[in-house]
Amino acid sequence: xxxxxxxxxxxxxxxxxxxxxxxxxxxxxxxxxxxxxxxxxxxxxxxxxxxxxxxxxxxxxxxxxxxxxxxxxxxxxxxxxxxxxxxxxxxxxxxxxxxxxxxxxxxxxxxxxxxxxxxxxxxxxxxxxxxxxxxx
Numbered sequence: 001x002x003x004x005x006x007x008x009x010x011x012x013x014x015x016x017x018x019x020x021x022x023x024x025x026x027x028x029x030x031x032x033x034x035x036x037x038x039x040x041x042x043x044x045x046x047x048x049x050x051x052x053x054x055x056x057x058x059x060x061x062x063x064x065x066x067x068x069x070x071x072x073x074x075x076x077x078x079x080x081x082x083x084x085x086x087x088x089x090x091x092x093x094x095x096x097x098x099x100x101x102x103x104x105x106x107x108x109x110x111x112x113x114x115x116x117x118x119x120x121x122x123x124x125x126x127x128x129x130x131x132x133x134x135x136x
Contacts, residue, residue, distance in 0.1 A: 005020065085119050
């Protein structure tokens, strides 16, 4: 299984890419690998949230951002295709964010389509994962 990820400008450090791609994550009996792209590497720097979300949808990528508010509004317009994870605590290290994304992948069995996920719920694992998407 391949989990495709697009990192927003505010979340796209090279350290996060390394942390996500360092090793596979076990999802059930499968090993899942992360295919990670950064908007800056795709030439989309400064293009705006709509463009980032559209690109993530076109490529079937989970979008990772720290910009909860703007992306939540876009999901209300029906633009959330491949899923969005947001990290609301800017002081969290890239390692913690990567760990949270990996835990969310386990919790959702690698299926993020249409979800809007607060990564703070996935910092510790294992525990009971919230699956309701009304986190506005």
